[in-house]
Amino acid sequence: MRATLLVVLVAIAAVAIGLSVRRSSDGEPASLSWVATAHQYGPVGYRDPAAAISPDARWVAYSEGRFLRVRPIGGGPVVELPAGEAQIRHLAWHPDSRRILAGGELYDIVARTRQPVWPNGGELSAREATDILRQAVWSPDGRSLAAILDGRDGTALWIVPAGGGLAEVTKLATRASFPAWTPGGKVACLALVDGRSRVTIPCGQAPVRPNPDLDAYGPMAFAPDGATVYVGMANAGGTLDLYAAPTNGGRARRLTAFSRDSYAPTVAADGTVLFKTQSYRTAVATAPADGGPARSLAAFQSETPSWDSSGKWLGITYGTWRRVVDDAKYPDIAQDVGIISADAAEPAAAPSRIVHDSNSEDQSLCWSPNGKWIAFHSHKDQSDDIWLRAADGDGPARRISNLGRGAETGWPRWSPDGSWLLFDGASRKTKRSVLYVIAVDEDTGDVPGEPTEIDIPGLDAEISHGEWLPDSKSIVAVVKEGAGRHAIVVVPRTGIDVRIVRQFASEHDAPGLGVSPNGREVAFIAPAADGFFQVFRTPIDGGEPRQVTTDPSNKTQPAWSPDGRRLAFTVWSYEAQLWSLPSR
Numbered sequence: 129m130r131a132t133l134l135v136v137l138v139a140i141a142a143v144a145i146g147l148s149v150r151r152s153s154d155g156e157p158a159s160l161s162w163v164a165t166a167h168q169y170g171p172v173g174y175r176d177p178a179a180a181i182s183p184d185a186r187w188v189a190y191s192e193g194r195f196l197r198v199r200p201i202g203g204g205p206v207v208e209l210p211a212g213e214a215q216i217r218h219l220a221w222h223p224d225s226r227r228i229l230a231g232g233e234l235y236d237i238v239a240r241t242r243q244p245v246w247p248n249g250g251e252l253s254a255r256e257a258t259d260i261l262r263q264a265v266w267s268p269d270g271r272s273l274a275a276i277l278d279g280r281d282g283t284a285l286w287i288v289p290a291g292g293g294l295a296e297v298t299k300l301a302t303r304a305s306f307p308a309w310t311p312g313g314k315v316a317c318l319a320l321v322d323g324r325s326r327v328t329i330p331c332g333q334a335p336v337r338p339n340p341d342l343d344a345y346g347p348m349a350f351a352p353d354g355a356t357v358y359v360g361m362a363n364a365g366g367t368l369d370l371y372a373a374p375t376n377g378g379r380a381r382r383l384t385a386f387s388r389d390s391y392a393p394t395v396a397a398d399g400t401v402l403f404k405t406q407s408y409r410t411a412v413a414t415a416p417a418d419g420g421p422a423r424s425l426a427a428f429q430s431e432t433p434s435w436d437s438s439g440k441w442l443g444i445t446y447g448t449w450r451r452v453v454d455d456a457k458y459p460d461i462a463q464d465v466g467i468i469s470a471d472a473a474e475p476a477a478a479p480s481r482i483v484h485d486s487n488s489e490d491q492s493l494c495w496s497p498n499g500k501w502i503a504f505h506s507h508k509d510q511s512d513d514i515w516l517r518a519a520d521g522d523g524p525a526r527r528i529s530n531l532g533r534g535a536e537t538g539w540p541r542w543s544p545d546g547s548w549l550l551f552d553g554a555s556r557k558t559k560r561s562v563l564y565v566i567a568v569d570e571d572t573g574d575v576p577g578e579p580t581e582i583d584i585p586g587l588d589a590e591i592s593h594g595e596w597l598p599d600s601k602s603i604v605a606v607v608k609e610g611a612g613r614h615a616i617v618v619v620p621r622t623g624i625d626v627r628i629v630r631q632f633a634s635e636h637d638a639p640g641l642g643v644s645p646n647g648r649e650v651a652f653i654a655p656a657a658d659g660f661f662q663v664f665r666t667p668i669d670g671g672e673p674r675q676v677t678t679d680p681s682n683k684t685q686p687a688w689s690p691d692g693r694r695l696a697f698t699v700w701s702y703e704a705q706l707w708s709l710p711s712r
Contacts, residue, residue: 160384161708163201163402166190168702169635170661170684171410171431175217176392177704179404184225185396187237188706191216193635194611196230198237201400201708209235210242213611215637218263221394223270232261246292256295260286267309274307274315276300276331285315285331300332306346307331310375311354318346327357329375338373338380349395350375351711358383358401360391366448370403383709399711407703412444414470414696417644417651417665417688419676422699426468427475432492432539432640433687433696435470436499442470442687442696443493443502446479461489465504470689470696484508484517484525492539495519496546496570503528503540503549503568514540514551514566516573528575529553529566536561538593539640543600546570548621550594550603555581561590563605565621582623589615593640597668598647604629604668606641606652616641616650618668629668636661640685644692651676651686651695663697 166177169192179190181201189198193215198207212231219230228235234245245261246252252260256277264273273288283304287296304319310329317331325343326335336344342361345368349358357375360368368389373380384390386405393403410431415422425442432445447463464486466479484490488507495502499519506515508525514537517525531537531553538552538561548565555562564579582603589607596603597618607615609631616629632654639653639661649665656662656675661682666673676695677683687696 159710163188163706163708164190164197164199166197166404166704166706167192168704169193170638170682171408171698171700171702172638172684174215174637174702176404176406178217178219178230179392179402179704179706180219180221180228180394181396181400181402181708182221182225183223183397185398185400186225188402189219189221189228189230190704190706191219191230193637194231196228196235196242198228198235207237207240209237209240211611212242220265222266223268229261229264229266229273232258248292251294252288252292256286257292260288260295263307264288265307265309266290268311268313274309276304276307276317278303283332285317287315298331302332304328304332306348308346308348308350310350311352316348316350316357318344318348327359327373327375336373336375337377338371339378340380342371345391347392347394349393349401351395352397352399358393358395358403360389360393384707401709401711402706403709404704404706407701407705409702410698410700411475412442412468412696413699414689414694415663415677417676417693417695419674419678422677422679422681424475424699425470425472425696427477430468431698431700432685433698434492434494434539435687435689435696436495437497437690438499439690440470441467441480443467443483443495444479445491445493461507463489463491465490465493467493470694483521484515494540494542496542496568497544498546498570501568501570501573503542505537505539505551513537514549514579516568516575518573526573528568529564529579531556531564531579537564541595542568542570543596544598545600547600548596550596551579552591552593552605553579557581561592563591563594563603563619582619582621584619584623584626587617587619587626592638595641595643595650597643598645604641604643604650606639608637614639616652616666629670630666630673634661636684638684640687642686642688642695644688645690646692651688653684653686653697663695665695 168174177191188201194212196209216231260275264275275286283300285298302320304317307317315331316329319328319332321335327344328335345360356372361371368391370384370390371380388406390405412426412430412433413422413424430444430446434443465483467481468476486508491505493502493504502519513529515525516528540549540551563582566579589609591607594603594605615631619626642651651665663676663683663686664673681699683697685698
């Protein structure tokens with residue numbers, strides 16, 4: 129009997145959310161309270177929701193994409209605040225428990241406003257102000273902001289007056305991150321000491337050496353008396369447990385034992401601790417292209433499906449995502465690429481074949497039309513590029529693009545005539561996400577030249593993914609026109625005469641898209657009336673879209689089968705569970 133999609137996702141969820149209750153020193157169970165759940169809007173292109181407890185312990189603030197949610201800590205309606213223009217990846221409460229620095233802007237939960245922190249920039253350049261506000265934390269008296277900036281001269285701690293005046297800059301001798309103020313007014317941070325990540329007080333200087341002596345991962349926060357630092361520390365399984373460590377050294381207390389990471393603590397004035405755990409689940413599935421029930425093809429974390437030319441196999445990305453290696457060794461991320469059957473009677477428990485499993489992020493493979501080569505995205509060898517290897521596994525992988533670190537190349541796609549690879553990546557000119565093509569000989573694997581950026585005059589948008597039309601001369605792309613605004617466009621490989629197929633609203637920033645084998649329709653992801661992101665299909669030449677999937681789960685990354693009968697996609701759920709611990 130075939131396992132249903134729901135059963136598979138529940139099984140993955142049970143593994144992802146496992147919990148052991150903290151016990152106090154006398155063995156009695158300690159109080160652990162769920163506070164809220166923050167939902168993200170997609171598995172790709174997102175970071176964990178930011179969250180913090182207010183200093184007066186009355187409020188919890190958390191982000192969902194570009195939205196800031198604030199609600200009473202004990203439950204109640206969310207305070208309505210204006211949406212931001214981009215994802216909110218960091219937030220910090222002002223000591224007055226009224227204002228919040230989030231997404232580089234200042235929110236007021238009483239006036240319900242969003243406005244610039246420094247309207248005139250003060251003594252700072254625009255870039256300095258942006259870099260500081262992206263990660264800044266308030267001092268206990270609210271008069272200063274602290275941030276750690278990386279520049280050409282190395283890493284430095286910046287302390288800036290709250291009004292944006294002249295900064296105090298201290299150069300650090302080692303790599304550092306996640307600044308946090310102590311109650312006494314010092315700035316602590318995580319820093320590399322003898323090659324290991326440590327809490328240091330002051331920042332970059334004296335390391336805290338707890339027992340057990342484990343690597344620390346931020347963010348972190350201090351108890352009101354300054355005697356204890358709360359921080360995530362790595363366990364033997366490669367995830368993080370939340371610890372309370374004496375700042376003068378000594379025995380640290382493990383507070384949590386979830387099956388996923390427990391981290392990012394914040395502390396209120398009464399000693400209440402708020403932290404988060406991550407619930408990240410993905411599974412590749414298929415559904416009839418004309419609509420019908422979805423069927424899971426994998427019972428393990430998997431995403432970014434792509435078909436081989438026979439329609440019998442799907443290339444996938446798989447992995448646990450947030451292992452310790454993800455933060456410690458970025459751009460390495462615990463994801464690999466493999467292959468599963470598209471026709472198995474039961475969901476696969478593991479890849480049928482592993483294509484590439486380096487320590488780096490390996491993502492989203494695609495086959496050449498003749499089946500001889502596989503291209504994929506990878507961070508291998510500290511890159512962020514497109515790599516090529518023989519489909520039969522013979523010989524090493526070769527990097528065929530060289531856009532540079534931070535280029536954020538996307539998912540490669542081979543043209544139907546076998547002559548070109550298409551992918552998105554950061555423009556060398558504008559740093560915005562654009563499309564690139566690179567010539568490849570599908571018989572020999574030779575790459576005669578460098579990637580060429582497709583210049584599209586008149587298109588003022590970020591391009592998140594592109595797919596070929598059957599003629600190998602035109603491309604369908606999904607673009608982000610602005611906050612919550614997307615469009616599907618058709619553009620020649622030469623980059624002229626862009627044509628809009630459809631515009632739509634969505635908070636999902638990297639949804640991918642698929643093209644039917646005959647080139648007449650596009651499959652895309654959009655919010656449906658039920659509130660879930662579902663698969664739709666729409667004619668390229670115009671017309672109304674049809675909804676393909678209807679089950680109550682979020683979808684992304686649609687891919688059309690070569691015979692046109694099925695659509696593969698990723699089913700996902702991405703949440704952060706927020707928990708509180710009382711003071712001790």
